[in-house]
Amino acid sequence: MSEHQGDSGDYSSLDVRETISDVVQASQLTAKQRVSSVKPTVEKLAGLLYDHGLLPDDLGQLIELVTIPSFLDQASLGNIVRNLYPATPVNDDVVVRVVGCLGHGKLKPSLAIQGALLKWLVMIYHIIDNQAVLSSTYSVLFNLLDTAAIRKQLCHLLALITRRRHVRPYRIQSLLSLSRQTGNDPAVTGLLRVFKDYYPEIVVGEATRAKASAFKHPDPQWRERLDEIQQDHAARTANRAERPLDAFRVARNGANGKSSGLLLEVHTSNATETSITLEEIESVDGFVNNLEKIELPNQLIAVLGDPLLQKLLTLKPQAEAYRRTSNWLASYGQDLTSGDSGIDHTDGLEILKAYVSRTKTFPPFFFVFFSEYLKTWDGHSGRGLVLTILSYMPLVNFSELFTGILKPLEVKILNNTVDSQLQLFEFYTNLLQRWSIYLASLDEKAAQVSAIVADLVAHVNSLCLTLVQTSPTASTHSRILDFYDQTAILASNPKLQSQTRIMIPPSPLVYILHFSLSPGTLSRLCGILSRYKQGFQKAMATSRSEYTPEYINEFNGFLMDICNCIWRSRAFNTTDVNSHGCLVPRSLSQSLNSYINDLNMGATSSMLFSLSYSPVLGLLAISHFRDLEDEELERGSDELGTRHAGPVTRASLNSLANNRGLRVGWDDYRLGVLSYLEKKGMAGVGELMYNTMTNVMKRRSQMMAN
Known part of the structure; x- marks a missing residue:
């Protein structure tokens, strides 16, 4: 978390960040892939931005969202741009990113969005931290005047930033030519008049006598709201580090x-x-x-x-x-x-x-101070500051830390709301991250460190189980995985392995995340478990006294159950070694299987969580197969007479090949899906399969060798 984002006293940073995260995640999925429409979320975000404005990190994230290709519709993108109210001066990076997205190309935003962004630059010009950055992009902006769809906004922006050094003979000639071509476009004429103000003896002729744009502020009401947001933020940050x-x-x-x-x-x-x-x-x-x-x-x-x-x-x-x-x-x-x-x-x-x-230190007298301060603190004022400061606490006896600081902190913060739980959880994630950085700096193993970290992880495990019940959203799942990313680093990093004990997540949490509706959540979970496995392999190669067989079997159960679901089409199986059937009771598994059989859908319940049938991975799997068929057609193949209707199975591939369809082996298809997921930024599923199933790794090695 940045220093700006830590200020959550009056600014609803948590709501804004969470909503932005939801919109960003939705932008990575097509409309058909989304569980629900993204428009209500965008409307919620627009309302939050209008009420509170944007801090630098949030503004940068939204500018990135609207300037790179995504699956968000144009109306949603336009709604976001119209509500980009910066609460602080706008930094150079944001301005450069906006200018860099202008022009023609597949990776560029639509011209309507480009025009909206240029209008936005005009409206926030007075609060750009370093206005010289726009001057340095003058050539880029000027050379885009041929683009009619954004010419009006470009001329207005150029009129604002034009100085004597920018007025060159070749630019004057170019503008005069453009004016003639466009029939004395008012915007071009207005810019010509700006040029003439600097060199009246050069810019002459009928062009500057035509009707010209006055270049007034595009939206005075928007400017008034921006000023209110800026003033409110300035008042909140008065007497602070400015x-x-x-x-x-x-x-x-x-x-x-x-x-x-x-x-x-x-x-x-x-x-x-x-x-x-x-x-x-x-x-x-x-x-x-x-x-x-x-x-x-x-x-x-x-x-x-x-x-x-x-x-x-x-x-x-x-x-x-x-x-x-x-x-x-x-x-x-x-x-x-x-x-x-x-x-x-x-x-x-x-x-x-x-x-x-x-x-980056937390002196001993800070413990004394906060043990007293937390007794009178109301739990709300300066909450972000308190949590940021306490995230720098050093590794000390967890029992004393919990009694003196953490328990009073939780009593003050937790109020039976999801927001309070998420804020506390984010604090624990930051605390563990700082501890990890400290441990990485040590040359020798520190005493009691392993027990302290284990106690913290065990404590946060309970909070995670609460969160997945009170807030079963993809955003919450992502935050939970952020924490276990840190524990996985402790488990797999060669330097950190010797300092701490490997602490696996609670079994119910693993299966809840596994059966979530987000492919990103499933991929991250698999990647984390893969790193855990690497850590266990190294630990067990040197000593078996650290971990009991029951503990190892519990972790191996995660691996076996997930592989049974995704790869082996044996979901909820309990007969394999170490398999736990995803903790689904046998009676429920039998009832589910009977229900599926009655549907006559040609599959059993044990197949419904495989690559082809999974509600999370099924669309990605068939999309991979469609790409293979499209590639075959592009090569001009005359043999492809039948396309697969999906879902893909071993039997359906054999049948397809016999009916002039695409010839693909079952293993080749599944490995291809894993590679497809990796290209889509979801490499975790493949990592777990390769690291867990020997035959999959061998097959992959053979394919790569060929």
């Missing part, structure tokens, strides 16, 4: 250019003739050359907000300095508990967040 601090000069007037009311500035009154004060340092060379001579300032609590003092204490750690800082923070925590602090809590949290994010 500009970067000079890393080698002490911060003045608080951490943000204004007095925070919480921290004192760096002042040193005990300097000597031979010592150097921090206030005298103005460059990295001055800091390095005088490191040993620098005196500590009077108020060491300034370390929380001053990057230079943070560097000094990092390079010259002193127990006395940390003791003084700890005492001050403990006193502040007592004031908060008693309600006597008289200070805006959000300001203090902003400073603590800036400290941990810069130093």
